[in-house]
Amino acid sequence: MSTLTDRVNTLGSHLRAQYGQRVHKLTVSAGFICPNMDGTKGRGGCSFCNNASFAPQGQDGGAVRRQLDEGRAVVARRTGARLHLAYFQAYTNTYAEITRLKALYDAALEQPGVVGLSIGTRPDCVPDEVLDLLVSYQEQGHTLWLELGLQSAFDETLARVNRGHGFAEYQDAVRRARGRGLAVCTHLIIGLPGETPWHQRETLARVLNEGTDGLKLHPLHVVRGTRLSRQWRAGEYRPWTLNEYVNTAVDMIEMTPPEVVFHRLTATARKPLLLAPDWCGSKWTVINAIEQELTRRGTRQGARPLHSDSHLPGTQESC
Secondary structure (H helix, E strand, O other), X not given: OOOHHHHOOEHHHHHHHHHOOOEEEEEEOOOOOOOXXXXXXXXXXXXXXXXXXXXXXOOOHHXXXXXXXHHHHHXXXXXXXXXXXXXXXXXXXXXXXXXXXXXXXXXXHOOOOEEEEEEEEOOOOOOHHHHHHHHHHHHOOOEEEEEEEEEOOOHHHHHHOOOOOOHHHHHHHHHHHHHOOOEEEEEEEEOOOOOOHHHHHHHHHHXXXXXXXXXXXXXXXXXXXXXXXXXXXXXXXXXXXXXXXHHHHHHHHHHOOOOOEEEEOOOOOOOOOEEEOHHHHOHHHHHHHHHHHXXXXXXXXOOOOXXXXXOOOOOOOOO
């Protein structure tokens, strides 16, 4: 019987092939802020972001080391993994002075078993000096992933959710990063207000055209303390069903070339933060449903590649 990794090029299998053993991501919160909240790009943040949790703490290298120590201990008990990527996840992890960034990244890479970094950020917050710093780590033999939160390739959608940047900033960031040999992972949210499965496939087509090396797929959560939650309560936004999400995610997997690495196929939130949809509270419910749909179709990643005319303007399907 086939497994998900037989049908999808996952980050876990990609890293195992690279290192010959399991490599586990350890999440680090380094107290970064976001230019879409502090007034540089905007205020209030994205409509789906829980701003109540926005509490930058200005953490230093010591805090990074403590988090990695704690994470390493948990992973050792659960999976036995001895190698790790330090994942700077919360908010915009390139949005600081270069000296502070270097100190934090150095602190992570100095820890036992940490073989590389995944840096989550916005496409409008990756100046050349930051990219050059990341390249310097790669040249030292570390694995580097630059994770860009795009969410949608449609500027009208990005404006609707108050994202604070457009697709052009993403194109520029990818060009400069990949031009330096850095691997880029692109975050996409399925189910944004006003979007249909056609928008998701078109976004994927545009992202693949730019040459992304990895993808993260997320269902849109409605969580407390957000503008989206108020829209949901007012009946102005309908969350996607599990079936809608799974079918769209599998469509996108089929269209993605086999060499692109899927870092994630879903994401979760927990109650009482999560308001809707309920299925976003269970990671394995979604993962199992995606695997089952892949099996039902008898398909896999790259089985239905995009054609040159499949995402031209005017080809939107009724949904």
